Amino acid sequence: MSELTDQQMDQLRAALEKRHAELARDIREDLKATGSERYADLAGEVNDSGDESVADQMVDINAAMIERELVELKAVEGARRRMEEGDYGDCIDCGVDIPFARLFAYPAATRCIACQSQREKTYAQGRSAPA
Numbered sequence: 001m002s003e004l005t006d007q008q009m010d011q012l013r014a015a016l017e018k019r020h021a022e023l024a025r026d027i028r029e030d031l032k033a034t035g036s037e038r039y040a041d042l043a044g045e046v047n048d049s050g051d052e053s054v055a056d057q058m059v060d061i062n063a064a065m066i067e068r069e070l071v072e073l074k075a076v077e078g079a080r081r082r083m084e085e086g087d088y089g090d091c092i093d094c095g096v097d098i099p100f101a102r103l104f105a106y107p108a109a110t111r112c113i114a115c116q117s118q119r120e121k122t123y124a125q126g127r128s129a130p131a
Contacts, residue, residue, distance in 0.1 A: 004089055008100050012088075015107045016079055023073040030066050075108035091115050 004012070082088040089098050093115040102109055111119065 003097055004100060004103075008103075009083070009088075012103055012107045013080075013083060015104070016076055016083075019107065020073065020076045020080070023069050023076065027066060027069050027073065030062065030069065034062050034066070072108070075110075078110070079108040093119075 079088060082090075089103060090096070091098055091112040092110045094112060096112050098109055098112050102113060109116070
């Protein structure tokens, strides 16, 4: 486990708990809103191609937002699990301690800055990254 103080761990644990609650609430609200926004309501009574296109885009945007929130929720849950297991704060690629400043900025971080930068360069060309 990284060399984080008890106070730093408490701060990060609180940040993860807060973000988890926010994401769970946002996902529930987005799903509720998506369920109440029928496609026909978005497209309107007149079914011209412009209205249909706007409705399609809104449905796609809502789905993408929910997917992004679910991915982040999974990352937060993974960070909470790593805390329990004693692996929190260790880079999953090189094993070095992830600095507190990085964890404070993004408590679900799994990589140190160097490894994350390398990963982004490697997969920036649209190549799919392994999980």
